[in-house]
Amino acid sequence: MVKRREYSYVNLRLYRYLYQIGAYSKYLMTGKCLDFPRSLHIQTQSFCNGRCSICPYPVVSRNLDQGTMTWSLFQKIAKESALEPLLSTVLFELHNEPLLDKRIFDWVKYFKSMNPAKSCVIITNGELLDAFSLKDIIQSNLDRLVISLNAHSKDTYDTLNCGLDYDRVINNVSELISNPLMKQKLKLSFILTNQNVNEVHQAILYWNQKRIKTKVVRLTNRAGTLNNYDSIRLNNNYYSASLLSRAWNKVLSGALGVLGCFHPFYQMNILFNGDYIICCHDWNRATVLGNAGDFSLKEIWNSTKANEIRRLILRKRYGEISSCRECSIVK
Numbered sequence: 001m002v003k004r005r006e007y008s009y010v011n012l013r014l015y016r017y018l019y020q021i022g023a024y025s026k027y028l029m030t031g032k033c034l035d036f037p038r039s040l041h042i043q044t045q046s047f048c049n050g051r052c053s054i055c056p057y058p059v060v061s062r063n064l065d066q067g068t069m070t071w072s073l074f075q076k077i078a079k080e081s082a083l084e085p086l087l088s089t090v091l092f093e094l095h096n097e098p099l100l101d102k103r104i105f106d107w108v109k110y111f112k113s114m115n116p117a118k119s120c121v122i123i124t125n126g127e128l129l130d131a132f133s134l135k136d137i138i139q140s141n142l143d144r145l146v147i148s149l150n151a152h153s154k155d156t157y158d159t160l161n162c163g164l165d166y167d168r169v170i171n172n173v174s175e176l177i178s179n180p181l182m183k184q185k186l187k188l189s190f191i192l193t194n195q196n197v198n199e200v201h202q203a204i205l206y207w208n209q210k211r212i213k214t215k216v217v218r219l220t221n222r223a224g225t226l227n228n229y230d231s232i233r234l235n236n237n238y239y240s241a242s243l244l245s246r247a248w249n250k251v252l253s254g255a256l257g258v259l260g261c262f263h264p265f266y267q268m269n270i271l272f273n274g275d276y277i278i279c280c281h282d283w284n285r286a287t288v289l290g291n292a293g294d295f296s297l298k299e300i301w302n303s304t305k306a307n308e309i310r311r312l313i314l315r316k317r318y319g320e321i322s323s324c325r326e327c328s329i330v331k
Helices: 014-029 071-081 104-114 134-139 154-160 166-177 178-186 197-209 243-259 296-299 303-315
Strands: 039-042 089-091 121-124 144-148 186-192 213-220 267-270 275-276 288-291
Touching: 014 213, 014 303, 071 104, 071 296, 104 121, 104 134, 121 197, 134 154, 144 166, 144 178, 154 166, 166 178, 178 186, 186 197, 197 213, 275 296, 288 296, 288 303
Parallel strands: 039 089, 039 267, 089 121, 121 144, 144 186, 186 213
Antiparallel strands: 267 275, 275 288
């Protein structure tokens, strides 16, 4: 079994690969995954202040229950996961805008107080950062703050990140950069589409010159819930990563064809009401595998239902999984 403490001398990326090897090896031998996920997504509330064209939230949110996680449920999740050696990363984001929750940095701080070694990440559109003080953000001991910028010009930003204020977001980024500690924790993210492809490279160069970390993310159809996917997706190849990253992505693509989708083998996703959904792309919440309020995280992670889904994925029988059959990742 792979345990993170055994790999404390290597970086987090290598641990991810080692975890995947361990997860598949154990599953193929026993029919069960490793005892705990590598990453945990927590939705402390389910709302968003944006209406982005690259996100299904404006559509799916009308048809699904919305709400806020209770403190007692979060405490239960934190206590069960904080000391798990296999868990490396907690992401306070799942189908929502995390900063709409005024408690968010207090909850990060609580989790970090239980185990400072776990990496805590917030992924946000960045508009509401000015509702929090830099002091509160820093004192939470957050490890990484990722802002989904997606554009380099205001016009493109307004096309993609609908309903959000570009100037306000950029001002918030500038405020973070002014603090040396937050500058190190900041990363800017760009989801690649045919609308922003001509300026993403320019954006990467611009922010890298300011010594700000960046990443480019491929657009997916969010398991078939992004209705305009075909009109905005990029058809040609685009590479902004290093040669090493490109080579590794090629290896991963080959592994995907052999082993199937990776997400259910390392990632756990807990909604505001405690439901565990099979994948972060399952915006319709089509495959619920248990509830963290009713069972322990370990029980629902390695439940009979969860492992049956993994068996279908390994056999490429995506059509039998409601949350997978229309997903662009596996089609």
